[in-house]
Amino acid sequence: MQDTITEEYLPNEEIAPEYVHSLPELHYPNQINVVDELVDRHIREGRGDNVAIYFEDREITYEELQEKVNRMGNALRDLGVEAGDRVVVRFPNRPEAIVSCLAVQKIGGVALPSMKLLRAKELEYIINNAEASAVVVYDDLLDEVENALPELETVDDVVVAERNGVDHSYHSYDELLDDADDELEAYETECDDLALMLYTSGTTGRPKGAIHTHRNVLATADSYARYCLDPTEDDVFGGNPPLPFAYGYGDLVTFPLRFGASTSLVEDADPGDLLEAVENHGTSILCSIPTGFNQILSQHPDGSDEYDVSSLRLGLSAGEPLTPTTFENFKSEYGIDLLDGIGTTEMLHIFISHRHDEEIDPSATGYPVPGYECKIIDPDTGEDLERGEPGLLAVRGPTGIAYWDRPEKQLEVNEDGWSVPGDIFVQREDGRLEYKSRSDDLIISSGYNIPGPEVEAVLEEHDSVSEVAVVGSPDHQRGEIVKAFVVLNGGASDNDELVTELQNHVKNTLAPYKYPREVEFTESLPRTETGKIRRTELRERERQ
Structure with missing residues (x-):
């Protein structure tokens, strides 16, 4: 050293x-x-x-x-x-x-x-x-x-x-x-x-x-x-x-x-x-x-x-x-x-992706990058899950999560030597890994686990939608409800008819319980310096 x-x-x-x-x-x-x-x-x-x-x-x-x-x-x-x-x-x-x-x-x-x-x-x-x-x-x-x-x-x-x-x-x-x-x-x-x-x-x-x-x-x-x-x-x-x-x-x-x-x-x-x-x-x-x-x-x-x-x-x-x-x-x-690729500051770069010369399925992130191993574990027990079951992603390879002078945080991201970045994935039968959400982006509504980015991807398909962020909003009856913050494309009008249209589009594409019960139109979304949507800020706004 x-x-x-x-x-x-x-x-x-x-x-x-x-x-x-x-x-x-x-x-x-x-x-x-x-x-x-x-x-x-x-x-x-x-x-x-x-x-x-x-x-x-x-x-x-x-x-x-x-x-x-x-x-x-x-x-x-x-x-x-x-x-x-x-x-x-x-x-x-x-x-x-x-x-x-x-x-x-x-x-x-x-x-x-x-x-x-x-x-x-x-x-x-x-x-x-x-x-x-x-x-x-x-x-x-x-x-x-x-x-x-x-x-x-x-x-x-x-x-x-x-x-x-x-x-x-x-x-x-x-x-x-x-x-x-x-x-x-x-x-x-x-x-x-x-x-x-x-x-x-x-x-x-x-x-x-x-x-x-x-x-x-x-x-x-x-x-x-x-x-x-x-x-x-x-x-x-x-x-x-x-x-x-x-x-x-x-x-x-x-x-x-x-x-x-x-x-x-x-x-x-x-x-x-x-x-x-x-x-x-x-x-x-x-x-x-x-x-x-x-x-x-x-x-x-x-x-x-x-x-x-x-x-x-x-x-x-x-x-x-x-x-x-x-x-x-x-x-x-x-x-x-x-x-598409998933990587983190801690892992240094991408560890799940397709290769440029293989058939790309845009609904999945891809396969483990050569040199890396990935598995899906139960967030409570750390046990390996079967393919098709959503759980926490664990990764092992030539890079890993190592923090400077933060032993308490280091303990949280280590599972028997595997790094746990905090993402929820499903590994499909064909081996591809499908991203669901960050663990803190998971919306729990009436007992259902709803990945916010999954709902975002469907809403983004609509011609009127330019950008969208989906978070959980506190609700006395359901614990949380799905709420969508939507930036419209030029020419689109924010009215009740469009809200119903967006909700129905989600209902017709995903399990109906995943639809956004609230839609708020906004001029822009809060972002970090790297361009990521600050969903934490939106969630905090809803809590307040």
Whole structure:
């Protein structure tokens, strides 16, 4: 373990996940550094001129990326950052974010990407909990760091990337790089040394630091990406997941760089920006969340004609369940399959998905990703359930749920070495896994268990519905009732006739007890920074 990390912060063996490395690609040497694999190896093997990063009208090759990473790594070392130190990296989707994370990891440190919308109080908790020694920040996001600084207990240095003329008195990112040496050997990290920390959003309490080793980071590429996407160095990964989102870090950093491919970064991308980047950067694998794909369809109904999207070969969707309606509509318009996948911050990336070259059933998430095992267990007893029975998902593979300094939470997500992310699934007879809901999204009405996302998927089929969220609303007689919050498509009218029509559509598609007894029309739905609907906020609103 790295020099400055003590065992007290890491889960002990009794409650730690049991890692399984069942694929030959997952057998890494004991000494390995993720940046040597993602960047330096490509230089040694003759791919230095490949484009690593597209950003706006710039192209950064692997050789240029290596030089920037080396300079930043040396600059951080000169500031006193040591192996094992945690360093916060706070940027929108820009090249400096990738450079900074890789530089931290190359010198043996632990990169801690920070969501850009976090406020000072949230940053204060995360930075103090991680005991971070430095912060590298985009100047436009400096204010909340400054507001938190008086309460930060371990931060010695702040480095500011000056791009918007914000006045400051901290280290200059560009000046540090200009003054630093461009030669740097990767620190001799071991495969189980920490490389990455990502904090959960904390919707059910204090944010939790999910910890990931060099082996974990590489394993997401050598299992899911390698087997489900079959990437080559000719691929260009693009999309709008934020880099501090585990899904975005994999899609836009680990996967392209693992295979000598390219990443297309778009700062604060809206649907039009994404389509423009597809055309300009030749994006072949488009990554987003279901809301993002729906926004492309609704805001740019002729997008496939207005932009050159011929480079696209595949889409990736995660963050929320992908409905069959969105799958079919996007395939009809853009001619590509969207691979739905489930992953978590704690598991680092997707562990259930279809493969790109197999028959895709859009009503199911897919099969366990090669390298992972999944089973469905009884939430009360932990016993394995038969196929066809809904229960808690348990997962085992090359990544697992491991928290920083949260033994009480670690105990909740460990079942005999299996990680339990908190999702309710059914495994069908054909082996496919069908998502039902998060365990806290399960609505219990008159004794019936009703998965909210199942009702959402049916409502979304209706032509009048643009977006929908379904939650349980307290009811004296039934305990809870199903309530739908509906955002209408342009031109649709919110009236009693439409409410009845939506209710009947659900009754005619699902068991009648699942229909929404209340429908509330709304202009928008509350969302997290990663685009997920904040159902917790809607449930709390109903309780009040």
